[in-house]
Amino acid sequence: VLPLALVCSLDARHRFEPERLSATCPGDGAPLLVEYPHRSLDRAAVARGPWSMWRYREMLPVDAAEEPVTLGEGSTPLIPAPQLAAELRLDVPLYVKDESQNPTGSFKSRGMSVAVTRARRLGAAALVAPSAGNAGGALAAYGARAQLPVIVFLPRDTPAILIEECETYGARVELVDGLIDDAGKRAAEFAAATGAFNMATLREPYRIEGKKTMGYELIEELGGPPAAIVYPTGGGTGLIGMWKAFDELEACGWIGRRRPKMIAVQAEGCAPIVRAFEENAPSARCWDDAFTAAWGLRVPSALGDRLMLRAIRESGGTAIAVSEADLLSGMAAMRTREGIDASEEGGAAVAALRVALDRGMHPDGPIVLFNTGSALKYAPRRAAATGAAAFA
Amino acid sequence: VLPLALVCSLDARHRFEPERLSATCPGDGAPLLVEYPHRSLDRAAVARGPWSMWRYREMLPVDAAEEPVTLGEGSTPLIPAPQLAAELRLDVPLYVKDESQNPTGSFKSRGMSVAVTRARRLGAAALVAPSAGNAGGALAAYGARAQLPVIVFLPRDTPAILIEECETYGARVELVDGLIDDAGKRAAEFAAATGAFNMATLREPYRIEGKKTMGYELIEELGGPPAAIVYPTGGGTGLIGMWKAFDELEACGWIGRRRPKMIAVQAEGCAPIVRAFEENAPSARCWDDAFTAAWGLRVPSALGDRLMLRAIRESGGTAIAVSEADLLSGMAAMRTREGIDASEEGGAAVAALRVALDRGMHPDGPIVLFNTGSALKYAPRRAAATGAAAFA
Numbered sequence: 079v080l081p082l083a084l085v086c087s088l089d090a091r092h093r094f095e096p097e098r099l100s101a102t103c104p105g106d107g108a109p110l111l112v113e114y115p116h117r118s119l120d121r122a123a124v125a126r127g128p129w130s131m132w133r134y135r136e137m138l139p140v141d142a143a144e145e146p147v148t149l150g151e152g153s154t155p156l157i158p159a160p161q162l163a164a165e166l167r168l169d170v171p172l173y174v175k176d177e178s179q180n181p182t183g184s185f186k187s188r189g190m191s192v193a194v195t196r197a198r199r200l201g202a203a204a205l206v207a208p209s210a211g212n213a214g215g216a217l218a219a220y221g222a223r224a225q226l227p228v229i230v231f232l233p234r235d236t237p238a239i240l241i242e243e244c245e246t247y248g249a250r251v252e253l254v255d256g257l258i259d260d261a262g263k264r265a266a267e268f269a270a271a272t273g274a275f276n277m278a279t280l281r282e283p284y285r286i287e288g289k290k291t292m293g294y295e296l297i298e299e300l301g302g303p304p305a306a307i308v309y310p311t312g313g314g315t316g317l318i319g320m321w322k323a324f325d326e327l328e329a330c331g332w333i334g335r336r337r338p339k340m341i342a343v344q345a346e347g348c349a350p351i352v353r354a355f356e357e358n359a360p361s362a363r364c365w366d367d368a369f370t371a372a373w374g375l376r377v378p379s380a381l382g383d384r385l386m387l388r389a390i391r392e393s394g395g396t397a398i399a400v401s402e403a404d405l406l407s408g409m410a411a412m413r414t415r416e417g418i419d420a421s422e423e424g425g426a427a428v429a430a431l432r433v434a435l436d437r438g439m440h441p442d443g444p445i446v447l448f449n450t451g452s453a454l455k456y457a458p459r460r461a462a463a464t465g466a467a468a469f470a
Numbered sequence: 471v472l473p474l475a476l477v478c479s480l481d482a483r484h485r486f487e488p489e490r491l492s493a494t495c496p497g498d499g500a501p502l503l504v505e506y507p508h509r510s511l512d513r514a515a516v517a518r519g520p521w522s523m524w525r526y527r528e529m530l531p532v533d534a535a536e537e538p539v540t541l542g543e544g545s546t547p548l549i550p551a552p553q554l555a556a557e558l559r560l561d562v563p564l565y566v567k568d569e570s571q572n573p574t575g576s577f578k579s580r581g582m583s584v585a586v587t588r589a590r591r592l593g594a595a596a597l598v599a600p601s602a603g604n605a606g607g608a609l610a611a612y613g614a615r616a617q618l619p620v621i622v623f624l625p626r627d628t629p630a631i632l633i634e635e636c637e638t639y640g641a642r643v644e645l646v647d648g649l650i651d652d653a654g655k656r657a658a659e660f661a662a663a664t665g666a667f668n669m670a671t672l673r674e675p676y677r678i679e680g681k682k683t684m685g686y687e688l689i690e691e692l693g694g695p696p697a698a699i700v701y702p703t704g705g706g707t708g709l710i711g712m713w714k715a716f717d718e719l720e721a722c723g724w725i726g727r728r729r730p731k732m733i734a735v736q737a738e739g740c741a742p743i744v745r746a747f748e749e750n751a752p753s754a755r756c757w758d759d760a761f762t763a764a765w766g767l768r769v770p771s772a773l774g775d776r777l778m779l780r781a782i783r784e785s786g787g788t789a790i791a792v793s794e795a796d797l798l799s800g801m802a803a804m805r806t807r808e809g810i811d812a813s814e815e816g817g818a819a820v821a822a823l824r825v826a827l828d829r830g831m832h833p834d835g836p837i838v839l840f841n842t843g844s845a846l847k848y849a850p851r852r853a854a855a856t857g858a859a860a861f862a
Binding site: 150153154157161176180181218221223239248409415419453 | 572610614810845846
């Protein structure tokens with residue numbers, strides 16, 4: 079259904095008309111969140127039609143007649159992981175939500191489907207975003223589907239496979255010295271100079287609307303909230319999106335007040351949210367010299383830091399940093415024990431669950447790990463990192 | 471439901487008991503096909519439960535209580551392709567069945583899910599297969615899920631990304647001089663020497679049972695048969711499997727006698743089925759010096775040649791070979807016009823449809839192109855082929 083308003087995530091008194099292209103709150107620069115007209119709906123109205131993330135379209139920003147820009151994203155399988163559970167000595171069910179099975183190989187597809195749908199409707203002439211790789215490929219694909227020009231800013235050390243992915247969808251790629259935040263500055267400058275619409279994480283209000291469908295799906299698949307969600311956290315919109323989904327589902331009367339513990343996972347080489355959580359700070363400082371093989375976690379500062387920290391705390395969850403060795407062995411465990419196409423980020427989730435259990439977490443219900451993307455896009459990085467030949 | 475019998479595809483009088491590990495017909499070496507006990511079922515019994523390829527389990531070889539070896543394969547989206555249709559001046563709907571969204575990035579997941587389920591049940595101690603890449607990754611993943619040892623034989627020029635995919639699922643990889651048929655010989659020798667079960671295409675009867683679900687899904691998604699199916703054909707089990715599905719669906723009373731025209735697509739550098747079709751031969755000779763960038767089509771001789779040729783002819787379809795330039799421009803068209811993660815094989819389908827229309831085909835209903843796998847696994851090949859650097 080069409081949004082009622084865009085509401086500032088820092089100060090809810092700042093409300094904005096949703097039917098024009100919008101960035102962050104003009105007052106304080108905080109992300110804007112979407113509010114829908116109905117706060118109460120029965121379950122049959124919330125989830126309708128075939129198994130697809132668009133079955134929740136009553137809580138997504140499209141009107142009844144609108145065709146979303148879709149490639150079949152979402153509705154990913156929730157895969158039981160009994161062998162991993164046994165290895166971790168868990169006595170509750172363990173699942174992996176496998177986001178590698180999205181159209182562009184990662185959960186980024188969900189957000190871009192909704193955000194490009196909105197950008198097209200609201201008249202964007204061109205789309206620009208910074209990316210560590212997965213978001214760029216997703217924007218390139220959905221931009222092509224909407225027949226809108228796409229420009230992606232990538233760190234210069236991005237492997238050729240990801241550059242080629244963007245370019246073969248017809249996108250223009252600009253390489254930038256530095257990391258994702260440097261690419262973000264260049265993308266913002268480009269948007270300001272050319273009028274292209276900036277689709278960077280939380281710089282516009284709709285990618286999070288797509289990602290929240292992970293929360294809707296989990297509730298529907300499990301018949302209620304799991305005990306804990308272990309989520310690899312870079313920009314953090316997946317986690318924030320699911321948190322918003324649970325609030326919406328409570329307002330709709332589908333679930334009660336109980337929430338899953340939200341366990342944010344980062345790498346020891348880039349853990350701004352973990353540091354802020356442990357310091358009991360409301361926001362996170364930028365992380366210097368970020369390094370991790372889990373490139374999706376190589377986000378030194380995230381616009382959604384406050385929202386992430388709030389969700390983690392309100393849920394009774396925690397934030398855990400894992401070592402490079404542990405995330406790699408977690409990845410190997412998810413692949414060899416369960417046959418799931420785990421990337422480094424999925425491996426970090428396994429490692430973090432192990433830490434949480436070692437610290438005494440006693441889950442009283444199912445646990446869900448997220449594998450946020452396919453390992454295929456990382457293979458050249460691994461080869462480069464280990465000095466192995468790229469070709470046999 | 472459990473199979474009633476395994477029936478020789480060359481001589482239906484050769485029937486075998488299905489509850490033991492079986493290869494090809496001991497009499498004539500032809501592939502065995504699965505027959506089910508019921509020839510008549512109502513639609514509600516054939517398609518039951520959530521949107522997943524296992525909703526057709528009444529026509530898949532599992533008993534009621536059995537948990538299949540599954541990673542959420544199948545139930546891929548059927549994506550409308552209006553922009554490609556306009557470019558081709560089509561006045562009927564055009565769709566792409568996007569098999570890149572499978573757990574291991576290609577349609578091979580479907581076949582391996584069913585075949586590994588059966589192999590586990592029937593007591594296989596280890597699984598072996600030759601592969602050009604996609605089948606090996608799929609066997610490695612499903613073997614890991616079933617906790618069975620996997621050995622994959624790959625051509626020595628297989629890119630590192632595909633070798634790594636197999637190895638990171640815990641499989642053992644053996645590199646072989648030559649192409650897929652040479653790898654196939656080595657796999658067969660290994661199976662004979664060690665007792666490992668040979669999972670090569672059509673050497674066992676169940677991979678085709680998984681692949682036939684593409685046919686079931688198309689019928690359910692479109693509400694009936696399309697006018698034509700354009701399918702990139704290497705080993706050909708996808709095409710043969712769908713043909714079997716249509717017969718089963720007719721026997722069940724779900725569809726009538728009308729069949730889609732089956733259009734088999736090959737590359738000019740490896741077109742044994744096209745040559746046999748044009749020569750009006752019942753079987754295909756081996757293709758010398760096979761070459762194409764669409765590695766899934768680099769199959770010089772296929773055990774399923776007779777079955778493929780029969781299906782193409784009975785359907786009133788055809789077989790078309792496309793040039794390297796045309797399959798690459800078809801791939802670019804599917805990517806840039808529709809945002810679909812088209813591989814070279816998907817591109818070959820676009821190119822073949824263009825040829826079929828140029829030759830005067832007048833479809834009287836929807837057309838379905840298959841994108842059999844993700845382009846990601848091919849990126850290093852492309853880089854190698856063009857001499858571009860693998861890393862930025």
